[in-house]
Amino acid sequence: MIPNHFNDYNSYVHAKMSGTVVTLLDGTVIPPDQGIELWIQKTKQVRDDFDGILYLIGNGASATISEHFALDAMKAGRIKTCACSEAAYLTAICNDIGSDDLFSFKLERYFTADDMLVSISSSGNSPNVIKGIETARKKGGFIVTLSAMKPDNKSRKLGDLNFYIPAETYGTAEVCHGSLMHCWLDAFLDTYGNGRR
Helix, strand or coil: CCCCHHHHHHHHHHHHHHCCEEEECCCCEECHHHHHHHHHHHHHHHHHHCCCEEEEECCCHHHHHHHHHHHHHHHHHCCEEECCCCHHHHHHHHHHCCHHHCCHHHHHHHCCCCCEEEEEECCCCCHHHHHHHHHHHHHCCEEEEEECCCCCCCHHHCCCEEEECCCCCHHHHHHHHHHHHHHHHHHHHHHHCCCCC
16 A cells, blocks of 8 residues: 555645744734735835835744745846845854844845845754844834644744644745745735736
8 A cells, every 4th residue: 555645744744834823022912814815915015115125034944944935036026136145144153253143134234124034943942043033023024923743832823924734844844834825925916916827
């Protein structure tokens, strides 16, 4: 008998996505659709009203998700973006200053109240991500966090809008975070662009 690898995985990922919990900065729980709607409304405001920049931060696979959506949002959504993950920048900051300052260094210099930060962290506890969020909070702007693993992770208490996915493994968290990012961008393009691509 052939094992049900595909069906089992599909069911598992679906269950984790369906378990997404969205909270506001004060801890108020809102429905995921309301969270996506708020996210796209704020994205439009950053793009059209403020001429602001969308900053995305994350480590490892979360960095590649950040880069992916910095490109897609710029190309399809006409949003100014910065993924904070250029090789020369990463290696210089880690070597010269320290890995905990990887994201906060650039955000301290460039982030403004007209901008949006999206942090992507499977654990929600990466010190450089937390410091980046805290720096953005001091500067103003709108903060969205994506996290997984433990429900008491630090990042999901720090954003104006927090998406928590109850995935226990990095792989599932990354798949779900990628899907969530596609959901946000497709909804934005359907509403304020020329439709998804």
